[in-house]
Amino acid sequence: MATTATNRTLAFLTSSPSLSFIRSLSATPLLRSNVKISDEAIFTSEHVEMRGALNKLIEKEINPYVDEWEAARSFPVHSVIKKLGEGGFLGPTRDPEYGGLGLDYSYSIAIAEELGSITCGGVPMAIGVHSDMATPALARFGSDELKKEFLAPSIAGDVVACLGVSEVGSGSDVASIKTTALPKKGSDDLVINGGKMWTTTGTKADWMCLLANTREGDPHRNKSLICLPMNTPGVSVAKEIKKIGNYSSDTAQIYFDNVVVPRKNIIGEEGQGFTYQMLQFQEERMWAVASILLPMERIMQATVEYCRERKAFGKSILDNQVVHYRLAELETELESIRSFLYRLVGLYVAGHDVTKLASMAKLKAGRLTREITDSCLQYWGGMGYTDEVPVSRAWRDTRLLSIGAGADEVMLSIICKLSGTLPK
Amino acid sequence: MASLRALVGCKRVIDYAVKIRVKPDNMGVVTEGIKHSMNPFDEIALEEAVRMKEKKIVSEIVAVSCGPPECQETLRTALAMGADRAIHVEIKGEEYQGLQPLAVSKMLAKLIQNEKVDIAFFGKQAIDDDSNQTGQMVASLLDWPQATFASKIETEGSDTLKVMREIDGGLEHIKVKLPAVVTADLRLNEPRYATLPNIMKAKKKPFSKMSSEELGVDIKPRLQVKSVVDPPVREAGSTVENVDELITKLKDVGVV
Numbered sequence: 001m002a003t004t005a006t007n008r009t010l011a012f013l014t015s016s017p018s019l020s021f022i023r024s025l026s027a028t029p030l031l032r033s034n035v036k037i038s039d040e041a042i043f044t045s046e047h048v049e050m051r052g053a054l055n056k057l058i059e060k061e062i063n064p065y066v067d068e069w070e071a072a073r074s075f076p077v078h079s080v081i082k083k084l085g086e087g088g089f090l091g092p093t094r095d096p097e098y099g100g101l102g103l104d105y106s107y108s109i110a111i112a113e114e115l116g117s118i119t120c121g122g123v124p125m126a127i128g129v130h131s132d133m134a135t136p137a138l139a140r141f142g143s144d145e146l147k148k149e150f151l152a153p154s155i156a157g158d159v160v161a162c163l164g165v166s167e168v169g170s171g172s173d174v175a176s177i178k179t180t181a182l183p184k185k186g187s188d189d190l191v192i193n194g195g196k197m198w199t200t201t202g203t204k205a206d207w208m209c210l211l212a213n214t215r216e217g218d219p220h221r222n223k224s225l226i227c228l229p230m231n232t233p234g235v236s237v238a239k240e241i242k243k244i245g246n247y248s249s250d251t252a253q254i255y256f257d258n259v260v261v262p263r264k265n266i267i268g269e270e271g272q273g274f275t276y277q278m279l280q281f282q283e284e285r286m287w288a289v290a291s292i293l294l295p296m297e298r299i300m301q302a303t304v305e306y307c308r309e310r311k312a313f314g315k316s317i318l319d320n321q322v323v324h325y326r327l328a329e330l331e332t333e334l335e336s337i338r339s340f341l342y343r344l345v346g347l348y349v350a351g352h353d354v355t356k357l358a359s360m361a362k363l364k365a366g367r368l369t370r371e372i373t374d375s376c377l378q379y380w381g382g383m384g385y386t387d388e389v390p391v392s393r394a395w396r397d398t399r400l401l402s403i404g405a406g407a408d409e410v411m412l413s414i415i416c417k418l419s420g421t422l423p424k
Numbered sequence: 425m426a427s428l429r430a431l432v433g434c435k436r437v438i439d440y441a442v443k444i445r446v447k448p449d450n451m452g453v454v455t456e457g458i459k460h461s462m463n464p465f466d467e468i469a470l471e472e473a474v475r476m477k478e479k480k481i482v483s484e485i486v487a488v489s490c491g492p493p494e495c496q497e498t499l500r501t502a503l504a505m506g507a508d509r510a511i512h513v514e515i516k517g518e519e520y521q522g523l524q525p526l527a528v529s530k531m532l533a534k535l536i537q538n539e540k541v542d543i544a545f546f547g548k549q550a551i552d553d554d555s556n557q558t559g560q561m562v563a564s565l566l567d568w569p570q571a572t573f574a575s576k577i578e579t580e581g582s583d584t585l586k587v588m589r590e591i592d593g594g595l596e597h598i599k600v601k602l603p604a605v606v607t608a609d610l611r612l613n614e615p616r617y618a619t620l621p622n623i624m625k626a627k628k629k630p631f632s633k634m635s636s637e638e639l640g641v642d643i644k645p646r647l648q649v650k651s652v653v654d655p656p657v658r659e660a661g662s663t664v665e666n667v668d669e670l671i672t673k674l675k676d677v678g679v680v
Contacts, residue, residue, distance in 0.1 A: 046623055049500050052461065053618040059441070088620030101624060 042106045042342050042349070050107065051114040054089055058117050066119045069248040070393070077126055077160050077204050085157015090131045094139050098147050099155040104349045105283070108132055109341070112287045116294030119390065121397025122249030124291055129200045130154065132287045133405075134161035134209040137225050137276040141268030150207055150227045162205035164196040164228070164254065165277060171198070172410040174211070175219040175274060179256065181212035181226055183263065190214065190226065190266075192259040195238070198404075202252025203237050205230055211273050214266070223273035227265045234259035245396030282355055284405045285362040286348065289341045292365055292401060296334050296372050299394045300327060303376040306383070323379055330372050337365050356418040363411035366402035373398050428542040428602070430473045430482045432507065433532060434489045435463040436498040437552040450651045452521070453552075462498045464615075465547025467505075469608035471615035472577060473545050474506035481579055484508050486539055490528050492516050496631075503626035504618035511535060512633045515643065519636075522645035525553075527636075529561035534639045536566060541603065543585070548573050548607040559607035569600040573609040 038048045061083050069075035084090050092107035094100025101107075112132065115124040131154075138151050153159040170176040179194025192212060196202070207229050214224040228235070238253040268276060304327060307318035317323055344357045373395040377384035380391050387393075402408045416422045438444065439459040446453055462470075476482040487502035489495040490513040499510035513531055515523055536544050549556035563570035571577075576588035580599065589596045590609055600606075618626075636643045664670045674680040 045497065045500060046627060048497065049504060049618065049623045049626070050620050052497075052501065053504065053620070053623060057617050086619065087617055088622075092620055101621060103624070107620075 037110075040342055042346050043110060047107065047110040050089075050092075051110055053087065054111060054114045055117055057083060057087055057089075058114070062123060063117070063119050066123065066248065069123070070120055071247075073247045074250060075123055075126070075248040077201055080123065081127070081130055081160050082157040084127060084131075085155065090127075090157055091135075091139075091151075091155035094135075094151065094155055095147075098139075098152040100139075105286075106345055106349055108283070109286060109290045109345050112290035113293050116291050116298075120246075120248055120393060121295070121400070122246035125246055125400075126201045126249045128284075128287050128291060129163055130161045133280070133284045134163040136280045136283050138209060138227065138267050140279070141272075141276060142227075143264065146227055146265065146267065154207075159206035160201060160204060162199050162201045162208050162230075164199055164202075164208045164210040166198045167195060168197045168253075172407045174277060175223075177211060177213065177223070179210070179212040181210070181214050181224065181261070183214075184260065188263045189260050190263050192226075192228070192234070192256040192261065195253065195255040197253050198241070199252045199254055200249055202254050203240050203250045208254075209267070211277055214270050214273070220274045221271050223277075224270050225267040225273045225276050226261060227267065228259070228261055232259050232261060245393070245399060278355075281406060282348070282353075282358045285358040286341065286345060286354075288401060288405050289337065289358075289361045289365040292369050292398060293334070293338055293341075295394055295398070296369060299373060299376050299391055300331060300334070302390055303327065303379055306389075307379050310381075317379060326375055330368075330375060333368050334372065337361065337368060340364070356415055359406070359411040359414040359418075362401075362405065363408050363415070366408055366411075369398040369401050428476075428482045429484050429486070429540060430476070430543045430545060431486045431488060431532075431536055431539060431541040432466065432470045432473050432502065433528075433544075433546040433558065434466045434470065434487050434495075434498050434502045435547070435550045435552075436460050436489060436491055436495045437463045437550050440464055440551055446652055446654050450653060451649060452652055460494065460498075462501050463547050463550045463552075465549060465551070465608055465610070467547075467615040468610065468612050469545035469547050469606070470502055470505055470507065471613045472574075472606075472608060473543070474616075475613065476543075476577075477506065482543070486511060486535075486541070488513065488532065488535055490515055490523070490531055490636075492520050499631065500623075500626055501618060503629045503631070504623040505616060506622070507629075509630045510632070512631070513639065514633055514635060519643060523643060524645050524647055525555045525557035526561055526646060527641065527643035529558050529565055530641045531636060531639050531643070532558070532562050533565040534641060536562070543602060544568075544605045546605070546607045548609050559605050563605040566603075566605070568604050570605040570607070571598055571600045572605075572607040574606050575609045575611045577606065577612070 037043050037051065038045045062080065088101065089111050091100040092103045092111065093105055096102050112128060115127055118124045135151060135154055138147060142151065154161050165174060167177050167179060169178060179192065179196065181190040181192045184191045194212065207227055210226045210228045211223055212226060213222050215222045234257045236255045238255050241251045241253060243251055304318060307323055308316050310317045340361050344354050344361055348354045373391065377391050377395045380389060383389050384391050413422065437460060438455060439461045442459055444453050470487065473482060473485045477485055485507045487499055487507035487510045489499050493514065495512055499512055503510055544562060546559040559572055560570060571585060571587035571589065573589045574587045575590050578586040580586050583602045585600050585602065585604060585606065587598050587600060587606065589598065664673060671680065
């Protein structure tokens with residue numbers, strides 16, 4: 001098979017020249033490409049087909065613009081979400097009644113993994129918040145009316161969701177949040193006061209899945225999750241927070257000043273919000289683990305290629321045993337995480353509570369991404385410290401994984417609690 | 425006109441974004457562990473067939489691929505994009521290595537007859553071997569009219585297609601009587617993405633498998649590959665200060 005390289009390039013490469021370097025890296029065969037996705041225990045040929053279709057969408061509608069969006073520190077979340085919604089990628093596990101496909105969670109994980117083909121962290125994160133972090137409780141416990149109003153248009157991609165849990169004084173310690181949503185006397189409404197912090201897509205989202213205290217008392221039994229349209233009077237975006245990474249995705253601080261919503265906007269049972277949020281976190285954590293697999297493979301592959309080309313002291317950087325051994329170790333670690341995730345998803349699909357395992361996987365994934373990106377960046381030398389190469393972006397973006405969705409330390413305390421080793 | 429039956433050839437090729445590597449023995453390119461997908465021109469051909477079905481011009485679309493078991497993935501994509509049925513002609517190992525356009529064309533022509541096809545759609549060429557022969561050979565084997573490099577297709581009456589072709593120096597408009605072979609050029613349309621709901625529906629669509637023997641086609645290679653080599657590496661250029669220097673340089677190399 002003789003191939004005309006120029007013909008292929010001319011006819012089908014549509015990316016801008018500035019991206020050609022990163023694209024050429026992502027297009028090269030990955031380290032584990034000899035394993036077919038459909039041979040993995042939790043995946044089928046439909047998963048493969050779905051990932052292929054999603055990958056096409058990403059390579060055409062997202063990746064060519066990532067550099068531009070990163071520079072602008074903003075991306076058109078509504079149009080990206082719409083395209084994904086049209087493809088059916090935002091709610092495979094949801095009830096067909098609301099636009100889902102009634103498939104099992106392995107499909108969400110396959111999507112999360114494929115979103116890792118996006119060449120930055122911010123865009124997939126915003127997509128994940130919308131599809132897998134703000135909506136699980138609504139899908140599971142919400143009333144038909146609420147699901148029609150908020151879930152169905154989110155799955156279709158017509159509206160964008162955000163999640164309001166963390167506050168200025170409460171991050172990982174979810175039970176300590178101060179925002180209240182108390183009954184308004186003489187009506188069926190709730191009045192919301194307080195504020196949220198670190199809200200991904202907070203400046204652009206159409207609705208928020210809000211955690212607030214709906215009464216006094218036991219902090220684990222006094223909260224509710226509430227669907228809050230972001231255009232309700234009294235909701236104000238205080239500021240867009242500047243971060244060290246995930247530039248494309250906006251992160252907001254939000255205030256609520258006597259915001260009135262109907263009581264029927266409470267998801268499921270009043271007072272169960274903390275429990276629902278903890279359940280919702282399981283999926284958020286598995287999603288987060290899945291989302292790092294491709295970016296880490298890509299960064300290691302790019303590092304191998306760079307180190308093979310780059311010469312110092314008469315040989316390539318890669319020829320130093322310290323380098324290729326280190327990369328082999330990191331690749332081994334990454335494959336362990338993949339195996340861990342697939343096992344965990346298998347158990348979750350079979351109906352098990354995987355809180356402990358999901359917390360372990362998230363802890364390990366957060367730490368490993370820090371190790372991989374830091375080790376790789378080191379081998380890129382001065383180039384690694386510039387904005388010109390993908391490794392520095394990955395280093396900045398993935399640092400969040402040990403902090404968001406419950407910090408490493410919270411994962412440890414969950415594991416300890418479930419192992420019965422926490423001091424009483 | 426809603427009764428036209430369409431067949432679309434869907435070749436599995438190395439993905440367009442993959443950097444091609446020549447095998448160490450110079451007898452081919454590395455395909456193991458490399459991302460493959462449907463030939464982009466075939467995707468365009470399929471998209472056109474699907475659009476014609478949406479306009480109720482075509483009643484059924486049969487997607488065909490000749491090659492190794494992995495071609496089933498390509499056909500699943502075709503079904504998810506809108507084909508109604510898939511036929512996989514399985515050709516493995518060395519036979520597949522030596523598979524050439526004439527053999528593929530004979531198999532396709534046979535299938536076209538078996539399936540009573542009215543329009544056969546193909547990509548104008550495959551991006552792996554760039555042969556640009558299959559559509560023409562199929563037309564010749566069937567003694568059908570052909571409209572190659574189509575960049576616009578319209579129907580006229582119940583048995584004629586008006587096809588616009590991109591040719592050197594402009595556009596050519598031709599008419600072909602059905603049944604006919606049409607090959608798709610790059611600008612014919614922009615293929616859709618398969619959506620997840622359609623991927624799941626594709627699972628239930630009929631999928632049949634057959635061999636070249638069942639079609640009664642001899643697929644032995646008629647051409648022999650002598651060697652496959654990398655294209656020459658482009659040498660670095662140099663910058664000139666001004667037009668005079670440029671002219672001098674051009675004169676030095678004898679091009680002006």
